[in-house]
Amino acid sequence: MRSPVQQYLDDVHAGLVDELGGSTKSKNPELAQADPMMFGMAITTADGYTYASGDADVPFSIQSISKVFGYALALQDRGFVYMDERIDVEPSGDPFNEISLDAETGKPKNPLINAGAIAATAQIRSTTKKSAFDRILEVCSAAAGRELELNQKVYEYDRDTGKRNRALAWLLASSEIIEGDPIQAFDDYSRQCSISVTTKDLSVMAATLANLGTNPITGQDVFDTEVVQRVLSVMLTCGMYDDSGDWVSTVGLPAKSGVGGGILGALPGQLGLASFSPPLDQHGSSVRGLRAYKQISTDLELHFVRTSKAGLSTIRTQTTVDKYPSTVRRPDAAKEVLEEYGHKAHVIEVMGDLLFSGAEVVSRTVTNLDSDSVCVVLDMSRTDEIPDVSVDTLSRLSEVLADEETALGLVDPHDRLDGLRVPLDMEVKAFGTRNAALEWAEYKVLKRYGSPECFPASSVKEYPLLSVLSDEAAETIRAELVDETYDDGEVIRKIGQVFDGLWFISSGRIETLTAEEKGKRRRLALLTPGMTFGESALDERTHQVATIRAVTPVKVKHFSKESIEKVTREHPEVMVEFWRAVAAEAMSLVSSPSPS
């Protein structure tokens, strides 16, 4: 099927191909030869898919866009302190080839004007085997995901005629910003500007920045996150020469243009963009490219103000265990206690990315609970990204809860909160399923407010399923039950097996597991003494849908298929009661009100 995003990109391209403004005049004959009708556009997503339109495979020289990668590499090599002593990060408001050195210190205003870029290139480490340029070519290739090459003719012309850039290199040397050979720096810089790229390459390089340093296609880590944060910040304020302020207001995403006709743009976390069209405006930016970026940013709402996260809908549901109980069957005494005190056990379901403002909402919600709360369950199973800052906030929250002697339960099947730090003496439990957490929360309430008869013993002789039957029926069935024991970890029933009766758990704990998915099984429920299993295969057209496994040594009583057949023959009235009870229990599971 034809992609609507592809279609959109083609529409933008078609709408701008007739834009004939700008000029391809250049002293560099290679650039002056460029076909003014060339126009390519590309978008690469943060997961590495590229859309392209027009002349997106035509090579052109990267020119000033290389400054971004040269600066990033120098930062990576030397660190922030070292680099900030040599190059400022202030917008210059000046044309790209302006001298723009600080009158006192000789520091270039920023790394995206020529002076700053030459100064940055001069800081890149080189070895006898690899020049600074070799290493820039390497990181540009890594960011693009393919081996890029130098355009020798463009380079030779720039090297032979770049008088102003030579002057800048010498000026930088005179103020000791460049400590080595300034002509080597000039030469490396001339080469880096002459790297040949296509629009598609550029969009992948942009996506590597948007992806905070990792090439989304090859998976290679090209730059550290902190370096990318710095580079994108400088691009936002200084990337578009003396148009930067207008750029931030109207387009609002970090970008860099080059006189080769390219513009690279990166929307952090989302997309890399690239355009190529040789005719330039008076500032040296591609005319069609500028218009394309303005349109795309408006149409797709890519402005940084729009793409920042909203933190309002972090909490999906908030309830208590009296209103939203676990599926565990409990003695009547326990039910009464849970009905009366269940509102002291809170269940808060969180969803989406949990950035700081989301963690703030969670922490506010929790701290607003009554201070005599027994426990709080945070269901994180629908959360997405949880950055360190939010793990910190939740760690602080756990300290508050510890002070209040309120226990914390986490439903965290994806282990998103592995970094949580909790007070040593605090009770924090992580669960794979919400139901297991609810069961624990109910247990906490029963422990505080219940009497001994609220608790399922570690072993039981009475089974709730039998207790609703008449005495005769219960007795008849009990006579048929056969003891079985299983070891910790032993699989009792496997997915796919056909019906073989029911098992009543006498002691120990048992988990039910889904089918393996990517090598991982998910626990569906934890079964405790008194509960039954085996009935999921009851429909003879289906099979056992979950694996049943002991998580402690386990004693069960088996009501086998043969026994069921025998009782059905000899005492059908017993089985009427029995199946009706099984149906009732199953229906109570089907119709548990969902909190959504």
Next chain:
Amino acid sequence: MRSPVQQYLDDVHAGLVDELGGSTKSKNPELAQADPMMFGMAITTADGYTYASGDADVPFSIQSISKVFGYALALQDRGFVYMDERIDVEPSGDPFNEISLDAETGKPKNPLINAGAIAATAQIRSTTKKSAFDRILEVCSAAAGRELELNQKVYEYDRDTGKRNRALAWLLASSEIIEGDPIQAFDDYSRQCSISVTTKDLSVMAATLANLGTNPITGQDVFDTEVVQRVLSVMLTCGMYDDSGDWVSTVGLPAKSGVGGGILGALPGQLGLASFSPPLDQHGSSVRGLRAYKQISTDLELHFVRTSKAGLSTIRTQTTVDKYPSTVRRPDAAKEVLEEYGHKAHVIEVMGDLLFSGAEVVSRTVTNLDSDSVCVVLDMSRTDEIPDVSVDTLSRLSEVLADEETALGLVDPHDRLDGLRVPLDMEVKAFGTRNAALEWAEYKVLKRYGSPECFPASSVKEYPLLSVLSDEAAETIRAELVDETYDDGEVIRKIGQVFDGLWFISSGRIETLTAEEKGKRRRLALLTPGMTFGESALDERTHQVATIRAVTPVKVKHFSKESIEKVTREHPEVMVEFWRAVAAEAMSLVSSPSPS
């Protein structure tokens, strides 16, 4: 309970209160008198909750922070074109009181240096009743959520001594940027700088900007979104005087400082921040404030590069109806068809905020499906915000699907896709529940690949529940069934009723509804001929958990409680079969594999 966010803010405050750098020297005696130990901080969330620490209720003069609101009001009054002809939005890199007018046009470089701010204030509309200043005071009050006042002494001093600002006003008049009385503009500007605010006020004003123009506490719409976008962009690049570039790199959120000691910062969509501490650095920004912002931005990862959305985890699950069927029971012929062709009906579950990059992933996933797909169900029930751009992308996607003659089903219980535009001749259905959509998707498959016997007739004489019983048992029960009819809309069973047997649907359609929540009932399922209801109240300790309502004229057969008792007495072996079948059906609902 004590909030961990409050605790964090207090920690930051405590860590910086001993920072004794900066000076309170000022020509203005009101400012010079400020206590250098004063230090207040506040955060207001995008939903209107304020955390405050230290001297957050101490009033001080807003000074240059007012420029943000004056510019916003002028933009609101005059529009972008008019304002952009008079004031640029380029970073100046100059001190705040620099002349900074363009040599040719006389335009101030940006609205946050004094020249630009006076020029902006001069554009605000006034009436005979309300001066420009009155209107600025009004919007500042609206943004703060309380009536702010002028500090008369600060104003009088600035008015009487502001020689440089008078000069700027006259220069602006000479280049016709100010067309009216320049001294009126100077006076309005002096007043606006003298508005008295507290740190808490400032944080609410910041939150109004973060909330894209709507005061999160009062709900008042103070500015248009486009105006706020522009203002925040200019704040990011020009807000911190000649420190702006460093600010963007290290703090990375739009902010504005004032020589009164205040700093206002806004993280779009998330938070408003404010600090107040009189000692200033050489640029006129509060020293403690700057350090607080740097620390908070780093600790809480508020930099715009970090807070932009990731688009990778938009698709929660992707499956087809053969693997994840609806709960509808179907004839065997239909089951076979669904097993063979169900993979042509796709179900894609989307979660989180659906910004452009999320919509792109959805559209890419859908367009990569086989072109002979019968239908696609997009389950949007776990999505959060869906901005217009994504509705547009999905609208384009529906056109692509229309071309392929692939039907589109939407699970959209929160009506997030109300703005969707679809081709007139296309089949698009919206459903309240996933199960209803699955049912529809199966129907589409059966319609294309099935024979007549795949369809539940509009009326049935055979009920699946009875068809699994032995002939004698089915016959015995059928003899007990009593016909009942209901009108469209009639409630058949109500939540809370006790068990009164089962009903078999002969013709018509029936829905099951949850309890009312906020005046809205949610449909749980649509029941069709052949299906049964009433068994959810089977457990006599529970009650009917869903309301059952006819959505067409309905004919049912009732297997009443009395009949059940009679058959149980007379033919227990029949009821053994029956209850086992009910239990099996219930278990098949319990254990439907979930796709998560």
